[in-house]
Amino acid sequence: MKVAEPTVERLVQYRRLLDRMDRDKVQVISSKEIGDMLGFKASQVRKDLSYFGEIGKRGVGYNVDRLLKHVSDILSPPRKWNVGLVGVGRLGEALLDHKAFLSDKYEIVALFDVSDEKVGETFFGRPCFHVDDMPEKLEEMDIEILILTVPKDAAQRCVDAGTEKGQIKGVLNFSPSSVVAPPGLIVYSVDISVELEKLLFYLKHEGTESI
Amino acid sequence: MKVAEPTVERLVQYRRLLDRMDRDKVQVISSKEIGDMLGFKASQVRKDLSYFGEIGKRGVGYNVDRLLKHVSDILSPPRKWNVGLVGVGRLGEALLDHKAFLSDKYEIVALFDVSDEKVGETFFGRPCFHVDDMPEKLEEMDIEILILTVPKDAAQRCVDAGTEKGQIKGVLNFSPSSVVAPPGLIVYSVDISVELEKLLFYLKHEGTESI
DNA sequence: TTATGTGAAAAGGTTCACAGCC
DNA sequence: GGCTGTGAACCTTTTCACATAA
Structure with missing residues (x-):
């Protein structure tokens, strides 16, 4: 349906x-x-x-x-999903700590970053790997969803790395950039600055909308 | 138009x-x-x-x-807006540090929190005041936009405090809850967990949507 | 009497198709 | 020939209005 x-x-x-x-x-x-x-x-x-x-x-x-x-x-998915979070910056850490991400339907099982200081460490109990190892680690850990909290120039590369071996089915993109996805891959984008810009636009135009 | x-x-x-x-x-x-x-x-x-x-x-x-x-x-607003950020937790700090929030059209000029450890401090150069002092401080500092990065139970109270003296015109709500706003106040909500839930729903249903 | 369920109508957005101009 | 601008067609989503059931 x-x-x-x-x-x-x-x-x-x-x-x-x-x-x-x-x-x-x-x-x-x-x-x-x-x-x-x-x-x-x-x-x-x-x-x-x-x-x-x-x-x-x-x-x-x-x-x-x-x-x-x-x-x-x-709403309930038929099974639990493993999620990988790419980009352990402030936003990434905020999401890791976010109550909304405590669920029995999905679990962030691995982190990825490029920084030598972060790779090899654990954050909130999750191990952090190097972005270069993504294709292998994603397959190994059965990760099918990616959350991207990376700078705008890195987003597309992350999607490409995730689809290299074809197992990534969904992406939640928090970076301020559009990504091109192969058909079948679902990408949702949450663009924080776009939301603020929209608000400013309707403020300027003295609208009365409320969402 | x-x-x-x-x-x-x-x-x-x-x-x-x-x-x-x-x-x-x-x-x-x-x-x-x-x-x-x-x-x-x-x-x-x-x-x-x-x-x-x-x-x-x-x-x-x-x-x-x-x-x-x-x-x-x-898109450009006719003037610069002063913004207040309520809730100096991980998400709030991530937004404070977010490049998207560096703009000549708006500036986060004040922070608000309930924690005694945070009130009186400065974060990224912005002073933090107590939430109880919001109505006065908002008026004093000419703040017309609020960003809410508070727990869900606090969101409505923040909107009420912001509209008490009537000067808040727009709210960007990052808390996982709906708020009731008086007519004329524009509220945009970015609900991080809802986005992930939507993604999961379409993953479950094996759709081919891409946004 | 009250509140749901639901066709039908209206509103809101997107895509098409082609005229118009470079 | 190539690409924009745009009315019309199309599709999606919301709202209305009322039959229906507790």
């Missing part, structure tokens, strides 16, 4: 909210309540949630516990 | 590319070349660039120098 990207993005947020509601012992929630808390229209929430079957009760709302399980099932 | 958000996002990338081309002494570039380098269709590039007037030469392409000035004019 094909799911639109904006829908997936909202599903992740629904799960996070439902998880909190569940811990707070909330039993029932309506599409309007969900929408108000996350900044979406109630009709949008209903469309998203009904996409995978009727899960709510008309006249009542959604059972939090049941809906949480349902959304989690939709 | 109303400009679509995806267009602004691409404009920022065009400028970055043109800046590099200009430094490399490239004089002329076509919409196809731009598109190939950034992963957009040539027709998309032309639509974006023609949106603000005819700037290219038919049969020739775009003059890099002229186009760069043009795109910069569209």
